[in-house]
Amino acid sequence: MLKLLRPVAALPGFLVLALLLGVATNAKAGDIGFGKVAVLTNGGGTCVCLEQNSTVIGGVGIAPNGNMYNAGLITGDLYLDTAGTYFNDGGTIGGSLLQNAATDNLLKGWDSAASSLSAADAALPATITSVTSINMTGGSMTITGGPGVNVIDLPGTGHSGLIMTGGVLTLSAPSGGSFVVNDFGEFMLSGGAKIVLGGGLGPADVVFNVTEGGPSIEDSSMSGILLALNSQIVIGGDGSYVTGEVIGGGGGNVKNPEIDISGKTTVSTVPEPSSLVLLGTMIGLTGLCRRKNRP
Numbered sequence: 001m002l003k004l005l006r007p008v009a010a011l012p013g014f015l016v017l018a019l020l021l022g023v024a025t026n027a028k029a030g031d032i033g034f035g036k037v038a039v040l041t042n043g044g045g046t047c048v049c050l051e052q053n054s055t056v057i058g059g060v061g062i063a064p065n066g067n068m069y070n071a072g073l074i075t076g077d078l079y080l081d082t083a084g085t086y087f088n089d090g091g092t093i094g095g096s097l098l099q100n101a102a103t104d105n106l107l108k109g110w111d112s113a114a115s116s117l118s119a120a121d122a123a124l125p126a127t128i129t130s131v132t133s134i135n136m137t138g139g140s141m142t143i144t145g146g147p148g149v150n151v152i153d154l155p156g157t158g159h160s161g162l163i164m165t166g167g168v169l170t171l172s173a174p175s176g177g178s179f180v181v182n183d184f185g186e187f188m189l190s191g192g193a194k195i196v197l198g199g200g201l202g203p204a205d206v207v208f209n210v211t212e213g214g215p216s217i218e219d220s221s222m223s224g225i226l227l228a229l230n231s232q233i234v235i236g237g238d239g240s241y242v243t244g245e246v247i248g249g250g251g252g253n254v255k256n257p258e259i260d261i262s263g264k265t266t267v268s269t270v271p272e273p274s275s276l277v278l279l280g281t282m283i284g285l286t287g288l289c290r291r292k293n294r295p
Contacts, residue, residue: 029204029225029245031109031110031113031117032110032113032114032117032225032245032247033059033061033110033245034204034225034244034245034269035058035269036058036059036061036076036077036079036269037058037059037060037061037076037079037110037245037269038056038057038058038059038060038076038242038244038245038246038267038268038269039056039058039059039060039061039245039246039247039259039261039267040060040061040063040110040114040245040246040247041061041062041063041066041247041248041249041259042063042111042114042115042229042230042247042248042249043063043111043229043230043249044063044064044065044066045065045066045249046062046063046066046067046248046249046258046259047066047067047068047069047258047259048060048062048066048067048068048069048258048259048261049069049258049259049260049261049262050068050069050070050071050072050073050074050091050261051071051072051236051260051261051262051263052071052072052090053072053263053264053265054071054072054073054261054262054263054264054265054266055072055073055074055075055265055266055267055268056072056073056074056075056076056261056266056267056268057075057076057266057267057268057269058074058075058076058267058268058269059074059076059077059078059079059095060074060076060077060078060079061079061106061107061110062078062079062080062081062084062107063081063107063108063110063111063249064081064083064084064104064107064108064111065081065083065084066080066081066084066249067084067085067086067087068080068084068085068086068087069087069089070086070087070088070089070091070092070093071089071090071091072091072092072261073091073092073094074091074092074093074094074095075094075095076094076095077093077095077096077097077098078093078095078096078097078098079098079099079103079106079107080097080098080099080103081099081103081104081107082099082100082101082103082104084099086099114227114229114247115229117207117209117227118209118211118227118229121151121180121182121207121209121227122182122184122209122211124149124151124180124182125151126151126152126153126182127145127148127149127150127151127152128143128145128150128151128152131143131152131154132153132154132155133154133155133160133161133185134154134161134162134163134164134169135160135163135164136163136164136165136166136167136169136193137164137165137166137167138165138166138167139167139168140167140168140169140170141167141168141169141170142169142170142171142172142198143169143170143171143172144172144173144199145171145172145173145177145179146173146174146177147173147174147175147176147177148176148177148178149177149178149179149180150173150177150178150179150180151179151180151182152179152180152181152182153182153184154181154182154183154184154185155184155185156183156184156185156186156212156213157185159185159186160185160186161183161184161185161186161187161188161210161212161213162181162183162185162186162187162188162208163186163187163188164188164189164190164191164193164195164220165190165191165193166190166191166192166193167193167194168193168194168195168196169193169194169195169196170195170196170197170198171195171196171197171198171201171206171224172197172198172199172201173199173200173201173205174199174200175199175200176200177199177200177201177205178201178205178206178207179201179205179206179207179224180206180207180209181206181207181208181209182209182211183208183209183210183211183212184211184212185212185213186212186213187208187210187213187215187216187226187228188215188216188217189216189217189218189220189221189222190216190217190218190219190220190237191218191219191220192219192220193220193221194220194221194222195221195222195223195224196223197223197224203223203224203225203243203244203245203269204225204244205224206223206224206225206244207224207225207227208222208224208225208226208227208228209227210226210227210228210231211228211229212231213231214228214231214232214233214234214248215228215231215233215234215248216233216234216235217234217235217236217237217240217242218234218235218236218237218240219237219238219239219240220237220240221239221240221241221242221243222241222242222243222244223242223243223244224243224244225244225245225247226242226244226245226246226247226248227247227248228247228248229247229248229249230248230249231248231249232248232258232259232260233246233248233258233259233260234260235259235260235261235262235265235267236260236261236262236263236265237263237264237265238263238264239263239264239265240263240264240265240266241265241266241267241268242265242266242267242268243268243269244268244269245269246259246267
């Protein structure tokens, strides 16, 4: 589970309640649906568009008044607010379509936790001050942190932030460590770029908190929680793969509030072995479906 996002000097222990700027930051991965959903919208009116040949290993959560367009495969459950609409364009849901009052409350909780987490993370002071921009065109870069919460701030001045055209970025910390990457600029992965985790880190231990530009991932892969509130997120290309969770959407602040997943793209939580068996079966079924016109 995601360690509590707190400054390194905060109280020790796995479960610590920290207060930062009046916001409780005891957010764990489960609070934002990790383990249940691989894709989660934040804010009203957001559409998740899962195109043909794209797969979500896990579930999808749609915040209030949002919609789901499905021409691909969701191996888990679809959590849809009662005010939302499901457009099925030859897509498959391996689990259940959950749309009731209990689901509404669950989605509101995840939505609120995501907003609190983003605000609290953005206010954390940087603990690794030697890195203020990541702009790679190939090659490799390793950032090693300690056993606490390691915070990197990318100010985003000009064409900066986290921009990779190829190359491998490795974040590493011992067991018990975690990373918060506050990206106040752009987040763009292309050309086979990879963000991988080392040491004792897992996808639930790393948050990429993107507060400005809408993230774009094309023909690339990453591990961690991509948290981009009030932003459009585009993931596509041939073979893009996100292991962790993708959280984003509108809230009325973007022109096209959607999370668009296209191409031979996979967004995955860490699957149980049984999920891998289900995935193989479902991919065989969805291969029989043809793409229809999008609404």
